Amino acid sequence: MEQLKKLLDSFFVWVLKLAMVLLVAMVVLVFLNVVLRYGFSSGVYWSEEISLVIVIWFTFISMALGVKESLHINVDILPKKLPKAFFTTLECLRDALIVLIGGIMVFYGWKLTLNGAKSFLPATHIPNSINYLVLPVSGVFIILYASIHLYEDILKFKGGNAK
Amino acid sequence: MNAGMGSFILIGSFVFLLVMKFPITFSLFLSSIFAAMFLHIPLMSIVQRLVSGVNSFSLLAIPFFILSGEIMSQGGISRRLVGFANALVGRVRGGLAQVNILASMFFGGISGSAVADVSSIGAMLIPMMVEDGYDADFSVAVTVTSACEGILIPPSHNMIIFAMAAGGGVSVGKLFLGGLIPGIGLGLLLMIPTAIIAYKRNYPKQAGFGWRKTLKLARDAFFGLFTILIIMGGVISGVFTATESAAVAVVYSFIITFFVYREIPVKQMGSILRNSLKTLAMVMSLIAAASSFGYLMAFLRIPQAVTSGLLSITDNKILLVLLINVMLLALGCIMDMAPLIIITTPILFPVMVGYLGMDPIQFGIMLILNLAIGLTTPPVGSALFVGCSIGKISIEKATKAVLPFWVMMLVTLMLVSFWSPMTMFLPSFMG
Numbered sequence: 001m002e003q004l005k006k007l008l009d010s011f012f013v014w015v016l017k018l019a020m021v022l023l024v025a026m027v028v029l030v031f032l033n034v035v036l037r038y039g040f041s042s043g044v045y046w047s048e049e050i051s052l053v054i055v056i057w058f059t060f061i062s063m064a065l066g067v068k069e070s071l072h073i074n075v076d077i078l079p080k081k082l083p084k085a086f087f088t089t090l091e092c093l094r095d096a097l098i099v100l101i102g103g104i105m106v107f108y109g110w111k112l113t114l115n116g117a118k119s120f121l122p123a124t125h126i127p128n129s130i131n132y133l134v135l136p137v138s139g140v141f142i143i144l145y146a147s148i149h150l151y152e153d154i155l156k157f158k159g160g161n162a163k
Numbered sequence: 164m165n166a167g168m169g170s171f172i173l174i175g176s177f178v179f180l181l182v183m184k185f186p187i188t189f190s191l192f193l194s195s196i197f198a199a200m201f202l203h204i205p206l207m208s209i210v211q212r213l214v215s216g217v218n219s220f221s222l223l224a225i226p227f228f229i230l231s232g233e234i235m236s237q238g239g240i241s242r243r244l245v246g247f248a249n250a251l252v253g254r255v256r257g258g259l260a261q262v263n264i265l266a267s268m269f270f271g272g273i274s275g276s277a278v279a280d281v282s283s284i285g286a287m288l289i290p291m292m293v294e295d296g297y298d299a300d301f302s303v304a305v306t307v308t309s310a311c312e313g314i315l316i317p318p319s320h321n322m323i324i325f326a327m328a329a330g331g332g333v334s335v336g337k338l339f340l341g342g343l344i345p346g347i348g349l350g351l352l353l354m355i356p357t358a359i360i361a362y363k364r365n366y367p368k369q370a371g372f373g374w375r376k377t378l379k380l381a382r383d384a385f386f387g388l389f390t391i392l393i394i395m396g397g398v399i400s401g402v403f404t405a406t407e408s409a410a411v412a413v414v415y416s417f418i419i420t421f422f423v424y425r426e427i428p429v430k431q432m433g434s435i436l437r438n439s440l441k442t443l444a445m446v447m448s449l450i451a452a453a454s455s456f457g458y459l460m461a462f463l464r465i466p467q468a469v470t471s472g473l474l475s476i477t478d479n480k481i482l483l484v485l486l487i488n489v490m491l492l493a494l495g496c497i498m499d500m501a502p503l504i505i506i507t508t509p510i511l512f513p514v515m516v517g518y519l520g521m522d523p524i525q526f527g528i529m530l531i532l533n534l535a536i537g538l539t540t541p542p543v544g545s546a547l548f549v550g551c552s553i554g555k556i557s558i559e560k561a562t563k564a565v566l567p568f569w570v571m572m573l574v575t576l577m578l579v580s581f582w583s584p585m586t587m588f589l590p591s592f593m594g
Contacts, residue, residue: 059447073187092459132214
């Protein structure tokens with residue numbers, strides 16, 4: 001399991017680097033357009049369209065990052081005195097449901113990607129698929145990371161019972 | 164009947180998942196999936212909503228503002244803002260506490276996050292205050308409540324979230340202007356109980372600086388504070404949009420941090436980007452998921468149902484505004500700000516703006532201030548939690564110390580809710 005996790009991490013590092021590059025690229029694109037508008041009274045006609053593609057990719061990569069590092073916030077109002085096993089069960093259910101959500105993203109995201117191949121973005125004429133392709137990509141990482149969490153939480157369950 | 168059952172499934176499963184500690188983002192998405200299955204809406208269109216929810220140019224301002232705030236914080240801006248604030252108000256009784264409030268006001272012009280304020284200004288000032296003989300609970304209380312100024316003082320990414328959730332018809336520039344007076348006003352009001360407590364407990368004063376040193380401190384801080392002038396100047400004059408101003412702010416903060424302040428190496432950009440990515444992971448996913456949820460709420464006409472429900476309780480304007488304030492404060496106690504803005508805005512907008520005729524700007528500031536107060540309250544208050552862990556005191560102890568400051572926050576809230584010039588004076592100058 002540890003090896004699998006390491007292998008997955010080594011893939012995901014590149015996806016994260018991509019997200020950082022995308023973040024910088026968004027800034028540069030928007031900034032450049034301002035400079036061009038006032039400095040040279042011109043502009044990049046595809047700037048806005050590409051920025052929008054980037055923000056979509058960025059969002060869904062970061063969603064997978066959120067699953068990997070458990071960054072997605074939750075509400076904590078259950079009484080703390082409830083038995084530990086109850087909370088561990090909740091954690092296992094949470095992981096399983098996130099795997100399901102990843103599955104929905106992969107299945108319908110892929111369908112949307114195929115559908116999108118028939119239509120094109122107005123300025124750049126890139127197929128619309130580009131907007132949806134990130135859904136299955138992110139979905140696969142969400143499934144894998146949530147499965148690893150699920151495995152770890154089930155182990156915790158056993159460990160808790162042994163004590 | 165079908166719509167009633169659909170609404171019950173949507174809201175019921177959402178609340179159930181939330182209580183069972185399921186992440187808010189995925190609770191929004193999963194409850195939308197459940198409701199869509201019941202209503203025979205193709206799941207593909209729910210998934211498509213995820214994408215179209217973030218397919219918006221004005222949304223780009225959120226990553227930009229968070230990135231520029233992160234660059235500035237890691238580049239040592241807080242030390243300079245505290246230094247400048249110290250030169251201005253340090254010499255009064257309880258000087259460091261007033262410095263804390265003023266520095267948060269400055270910090271708010273750079274970052275719109277209360278938690279970032281507590282963890283940078285607070286991490287510096289709370290230990291300093293305790294060492295100088297201030298009570299730890301008082302120091303935490305001042306830090307945590309003054310951190311909320313930053314959410315109202317532009318730039319504030321929460322206002323962009325509000326503008327999005329309100330359906331895109333609200334000007335981010337006007338929201339920014341609308342938050343300025345309430346933000347500064349909150350700071351000034353917080354200074355009153357601070358001064359009273361400082362005299363009562365005879366807290367120390369800070370030594371004064373010569374004018375030469377003061378001037379140098381002012382210059383140092385000015386480079387950072389210029390960010391807010393770029394943003395406000397650009398947006399008000401129409402030179403650029405809010406999104407463009409945010410991109411300019413990133414480039415500006417990059418130049419100031421790495422070429423003027425030069426406290427950290429450019430190499431640190433890696434960790435700055437990674438930190439921003441972590442904050443954004445939560446916010447951006449939430450916006451995506453909320454858009455499928457919002458689509459179903461609109462489909463089921465839930466906002467209309469809530470409107471008529473509220474109006475059946477009372478149609479007195481003052482009572483309704485008070486009622487909604489109480490509801491928002493209660494929700495703010497158990498949930499974080501961004502998700503609440505996304506969920507409550509489309510529900511309450513029709514009552515407040517459509518029926519009561521409140522200006523969208525005033526409503527936005529009122530909503531955000533309500534939820535900001537929630538950041539300082541138990542059981543779930545992220546600013547309070549960070550403050551307590553820095554000051555090493557219990558939540559209970561801090562909560563008692565925060566009480567006099569809550570009074571001032573509520574006074575500000577009432578002014579924002581019932582006295583429209585407080586929010587509308589500055590935006591009225593914008594076309």
